[in-house]
Amino acid sequence: MSASIKDNVSEPGRWDESPVLTVENLTMRFGGLVAVDDLSFNVGRGDITALIGPNGAGKTTVFNCVTGFYKPTEGRIIMRHGSAISDAEVRKLTESGEQSMSTAEGAIFLLERMPDFCISRDAKVARTFQNIRLFGGMTVLENLLVAQHNALMAASGFTIGGIFNLPGFRKARQKSIDKAVYWLEHIRLKERADEPAAALPYGDQRRLEIARAMCTDPQLLCLDEPAAGLNPRESSELNELLQFIRSEAGTSVLLIEHDMGVVMEISDHVVVLDYGEKISDGSADYVRNDPSVIAAYLGVEDEEVAEAEAEAAAAAAAAAAAASAAGQTMSGGEPAGEQETKP
Template sequence: MRSDADAVLTVEHLTMRFGGLVAVNDLSFLCRRGDITALIGPNGAGKTTVFNCITGFYRPTEGMMTLRQPEGGEFLLERLPGHAINWRAKVARTFQNIRLFSGMTVLENLLVAQHNRLMRASGFTVGGVLGIGGYGRSERAAIEKASAWLERVGLLDRADDPAGDLPYGAQRRLEIARAMCTDPVLLCLDEPAAGLNPRESHELNTLLLSIRERDGTSLLLIEHDMSVVMELSDHVVVLDYGTKIADGLPEEIRNDAKVIAAYLGVEDEEVEEVEAEVGV
């Protein structure tokens, strides 16, 4: 077991209540730097709620989420305002139902992702309107970076098409590229393989692995496709009814009786036992 010091994200005692409903109950886990951590669980287990807490869309009822930068800085995510989680703590995310700017071009989508840096370059608009301060250079650099990402996700020839015109798989890849344009230290992916065909799913795996290798970004992903989880992840956290039921290496999770019962289904020989229990 490695120490906490190389954890990029530490979640401690995270609890989220909506009125009487406890969506996440006393959850603690950590994502190590350079790892791909998978968060799995049956539908309604609270996985997306955990994501929304980490990325600032919900304010958790209890708990602490610490994000450590490579240089050593620390941010308490539950205390940051929503937009600062991306801009200062460098946590990016994608959404379960894709949220692209569909009426803007693919390239514009990637430039919006570099908003804060460009905003500074344009002298918070004043210099940009007056045409002073070398905004053009920064914009060209931003386009360069966007082109590099488009090339990596295979969308360079569609750069000037509206994002809403892209096929589903391409929209998923564009959303990942857009999140990566914010230079995150932690990228949270909410079901990235949902709705992809086997080939697209395989390409996605390659892309995610290259993000980890080349960009040094740690990944946290929610996924239902077990083949993706088993192939990619270094570490798996299993949630059921908002509570963590298992946490470990993929092989350990695969053989964990609790996980099998809750998520992957029960063993064949136990079927009769379970049926008797529920009274079929």
């Protein structure tokens, strides 16, 4: 595979070897506003990839393009269902004008060409939103069953079998309930399966949303700020859930997150956006030490603050020395020195 992103802000990594999702030259303009500008990155198969950046950097816009909410102005979004799909095949699909193609190594999808329900149903990309979008009036279990609609619909012979409760449908229904219960056990909500989803506490609703997304059997799970508004205990439960999803279900995860604790703890790969452009791309350590990230996003680190203060103090001392050398009076020298040190 030669899918590695060649630009000067990226650290090459294993995510370039077998990406599940490749975003290529993605540009999204809203009128005159460029929300995402020529963005390229890979999401490694089986990795947890974090997309971070200050508010308004374009992270959610990227999500909206990947999941079919927006049609990108330019660019290509490739979803690969097999680890050994060659670039030649991707090129063939792109030139054919089709939305998807199945190859011997697995199917390829060009997400920017697909309507949103197909992205979930066929390309197997699931997502959650910053604000909770559960079906509040339906029960917890029903929320998870809606996510399995297509399998159930096919099994019920387009509802006829469902009305008459035919054996084929009963079996499919049992299977989907089993899957729902499996996830409910993992998010510890099995006892509340028949309660309306809106009655759950906030943290449980967040985890239920992730479980619901997982019930669509995604290959890639996109989470938009899953830890927003969670208390530390709920936040650590979320970390466990995400790690479980990666290790047990084998689903790759792409997440937007502001909580740096979460990002640095669980991410294999971090992509940093600022003003719609990628400013850094690499492992958590690489990104953490990247000066452009520190400048744009994380703020200035403690040691650097200390260094800057030392420099300022030295400058002030020099200024004071210069002032006294010039024969200035004591009363004028002190305040001048203060003002110099402050910035």
